[in-house]
Amino acid sequence: MNNLLGLAVLATVVERPMHPYEMATLIRARGKDRDMGVKWGSLYTVVRNLERHGFLAVEETVRQGAHPERTIYRITDAGRAELADWARDLIATPEREQSRFQAGLSVGAVLPPDELAGLLRRRLALLDEDITAQREMLDTARREVPRLFLVEAEYELAVREAEASWVRSFLEELTAGSFPGLDLWRAWHESGRMPPEVAELAERGRTTD
Amino acid sequence: MNNLLGLAVLATVVERPMHPYEMATLIRARGKDRDMGVKWGSLYTVVRNLERHGFLAVEETVRQGAHPERTIYRITDAGRAELADWARDLIATPEREQSRFQAGLSVGAVLPPDELAGLLRRRLALLDEDITAQREMLDTARREVPRLFLVEAEYELAVREAEASWVRSFLEELTAGSFPGLDLWRAWHESGRMPPEVAELAERGRTTD
DNA sequence: CGACGTATACTCGCGAACGAGTATCAGGAT
DNA sequence: ATCCTGATACTCGTTCGCGAGTATACGTCG
Incomplete structure (x- = not known):
């Protein structure tokens, strides 16, 4: 878990439960995609990883018309903790990044x-x-x-x-x-x-x- | 080919033919590994790719005692051109990098x-x-x-x-x-x-x- | 009213990257 | 004489990222 898209996801879903596509919309609306250098191809992978680590949990899965199923996730306590820890680390620790x-x-x-x-x-x-x-x-x-x-x-x-x-x-x-x-x-x-x-x-x- | 280790390799082997491990030593000695954020695990992959693209060519392969074979590479004209082009691009085009x-x-x-x-x-x-x-x-x-x-x-x-x-x-x-x-x-x-x-x-x- | 663009919502498979491992040899310490 | 460390030289397997593809619904313009 060191894909920054994960951080954006956590920071978005902390507000209320939602499905991945809605996260994407919000992340874009708030301009976080720029800050994190988001590649949207990784969205569903990242969300699944966050679930695997216990930072997100499935709230419910609904289906609407002939659309594919939408899985609604909510953040867990561990997820909230991870969000804070992750932020702390990024802010407090300067790292030599390659330009x-x-x-x-x-x-x-x-x-x-x-x-x-x-x-x-x-x-x-x-x-x-x-x-x-x-x-x-x-x-x-x-x-x-x-x-x-x-x-x-x-x-x-x-x-x-x-x-x-x-x-x-x-x-x-x-x-x-x-x-x-x-x-x-x-x-x-x-x-x-x-x-x-x-x-x-x-x-x-x-x-x- | 957008692994910066490749650039470091080209910039090193342009001087004279050598084998990958020697490139690594030189790159380290000149501190280029910092500038490029080099991960040494990718060295041989990157060199092979450069060869596949015709930027490097095998000069000879020698064996010394029971050591594994050393493959000596030299830069091609295409390689020299690529080195310059790559440098030009990196210098002239600012890109939003994620921090x-x-x-x-x-x-x-x-x-x-x-x-x-x-x-x-x-x-x-x-x-x-x-x-x-x-x-x-x-x-x-x-x-x-x-x-x-x-x-x-x-x-x-x-x-x-x-x-x-x-x-x-x-x-x-x-x-x-x-x-x-x-x-x-x-x-x-x-x-x-x-x-x-x-x-x-x-x-x-x-x-x- | 049909056709075309755009938003919604998600899947898949390739392929680069890299951590970890392997094996030999040289030289100094014990 | 043998042990150990560090340099030499390279390979492999797994993971992850992500570009590209898929398919439905909705609005709107002619």
Whole structure:
């Protein structure tokens, strides 16, 4: 059980018993699907797993017309406890999460510096668009929704802004030419392959793990 | 092929032909395993996939004593192209990645505000520790490694710092009592369950997707 | 009034990922 | 001389996620 969709399900069904499809609708309406990166294909699997672990229990199964049966679940005491524990853990324990951008940066040297600069400019433009859009959405939402239910969005925005500003400053070093070793770096890419003596330099002083 | 371990493999074997275990050693030595969130159980699967796609080719297979056979791979032209394309994509295209913390925050209301504050304090402490450690590591590394190979670490640090500072400011609002709706929120948790009329408020104005 | 889109509600099977296991060898400690 | 630890090098089986598919009902537009 480390699929975050499970958390969204628990947080939704805690309100009142309901069937999976209704959970999905509510999760979507509250925008939790974004926060959890939900893939709907896993919904029924996840719900069944939660039941297997005793966090949900079947309340009843009803049938309506020729529709398939709907199974209505309710949360158990264990489920409520799990919901709280899960939330506690996610909030209190920072974990090194892998970011695609970081991965990209860590192989950034395989591209010539000027191309890299172009890519970063592109990223920055998209980031800025996204930031304005999100900021606008937040401002709209604040009129109807208490801030309590918007903190995740505020957090996301803050992180995005930090990323944008980091990219901007890196980009400035690249375009101003003040980034150390720029010429050398450009030279490898102009004249074929990277010299192996440089590769050795890539080994970093790794003390902590 | 969207396992980042594959990117690390390509970025390593581009230097010279080698066998999988050697790739693993190099990837670890260069600290790329952190950036990519590598699980070593997938190494051989990933290498075989890269070969299947024509990005790697078998150079030779040697046997040494009673050790299992070692298969030595080299990168192909297609592989080099894929490496560059992959890097380009990761760098230029920002993507909404799901963060555990954000998920936690988005169900933060299931915890009473004072407990949440405690958890955030704990997170902040751990974050601060981590930040100092990383900063120190970076400073050490900078003495031996060109900055070009440290940008990912600089980026990571910047993001961490932004997170810490967001948490700090949220925490201040909570402890100073200036967070809107604090009393109401506290009241639900003291007196049983969350009133359903509040749940309705959680639906946010969702325009963009 | 029929046809087409969209919401409702759920199932299935492939396939990637990865934890755990296996087996050999080198070198230092006892 | 033998034990043990840690590095070398790779395999396997299970689990889980999830994309794609299925089938009915409802509304609406021409």
